[in-house]
Amino acid sequence: YLHLKLWMVYPRSSNSSAFSCSTPQERLTDKNILPFSAFLTDSFGRRHNYLRISLTEKCNLRCQYCMPEEGVKLTPRAQLLSTSEVLTLARLFVREGVDKIRLTGGEPLIRPDVLDIIAELKKLAGLKTVAVTTNGINLSRLLPKLREAGLDLINISLDSLVPAKFEFIVRRKGFHKVMESIDKAVELGYNPVKINCVVMRGLNEDELLEFVQFTEKKPLEVRFIEYMPFDGNKWNFKKMVSYQEMLDQIRQQWPSLERLQSGPADTAKTFKVPGFKGQLGFITSMSDHFCGSCNRLRITADGNLKVCLFGNSEVSLRDILRSGASDEELLEIIGAAVGRKKKQHAGMFSISQMKNRPMILIGG
DSSP: OHHHHHHHHSOOOSSOOTTOOOOHHHHHHOTTSOSSOGGGBOTTOOBOOEEEEEOOSOOSOOOTTTSOTTOOOOOOGGGSOOHHHHHHHHHHHHHTTOOEEEEESSOGGGSTTHHHHHHHHTTSTTOOEEEEEEOSTTHHHHHHHHHHHTOOEEEEEOOOSSHHHHHHHHSSOOHHHHHHHHHHHHHTTOSSEEEEEEEBTTTTGGGHHHHHHTTSSSOEEEEEEEOOOOTTSOOOGGGBOOHHHHHHHHHHHOTTOEEOOOOTTOSEEEEEOTTOSSEEEEEOTTTSOOGGGOOEEEEOTTSEEESSTTOOOOEEHHHHHHTTOOHHHHHHHHHHHHHTOOSSOOOHHHHHHSOOOOHHHHOO
16 A cells, blocks of 8 residues: 555656665766655655654753653663664665754763764765754763764753753753853854743743843844643643743833744744844744644654654664664655654643653653
8 A cells, every 4th residue: 555655646757766775876866766755755745854863861951841750761772772773764764855863862962972973974965954952061062073073053952041940940950061052052153053941831931031132142042942741741731831922921022023934844933133143933832833844753762763743653663673674664664654644733632641752752
């Protein structure tokens, strides 16, 4: 059925196969090869060119919205993807049309070989962007080498500008290390440096204006993220501050706030205070989902493919890889999973009742 479906949507050329195992260079230059893989296109026509790979389940913080207070049971090391397996899967996805890879965790920068992984990813023809999402604790020390390895984009988590509140939210010290990392990233020319802020009622929604002010003199994009439900984070609707509520509060202070044009697959609704160097973004996963333009796939640290962050169905690419499967066999499994992707997630109240991994075990 899958072969028939793909044949109908992407018929074979008489001169070449849409599924041939040509090199990335050949795929980029051969005009007979279709520009995007059928395996990464779902039944709603969404093309998935953005892959997020979790490098580790470990983290040196214990953020309330990400990890249960009691911690999580970590996967044994032998069951996590090895470096060669990460790169094998990355090569396969890039060959099929992925042009952006984001490395996540846990905290990806605590993985000893993160620099080697980034350097190897940068060698993949067709891959335009390698990004990292980090809590910033180790970032300042590693930044010069990350830049040298070819890291293109950085997202840094920061949920409070008040040191004591920061420590309460993340259950660890380290505020000044994160601020140092932000300054270092700006100094090294990253523009914008993206700041991820999960907004939670009763914790940090009173800092919205301070975060906006933070963008005045630095090339930052502060991204306000609606609080999302995952196992163990004690989500409830009352804690969630909606995009519209945040926007209304900010507009009271800055009525001239401008909406910026977004790309078709951008997750953030972006705004700018006129005259400010940086800008704002809102990730509205709960109140105004962007499922219709979703172009993202996720691979967890233990090698499972998740086609939707809020879906609980997963396919183990690790097991298939270790069984000695060929690239084409892997692609058929990937294509079938992508083909099962739903039109949209179940909505905030249904999501809150679903069984899913804690965020730490998915990869941010």
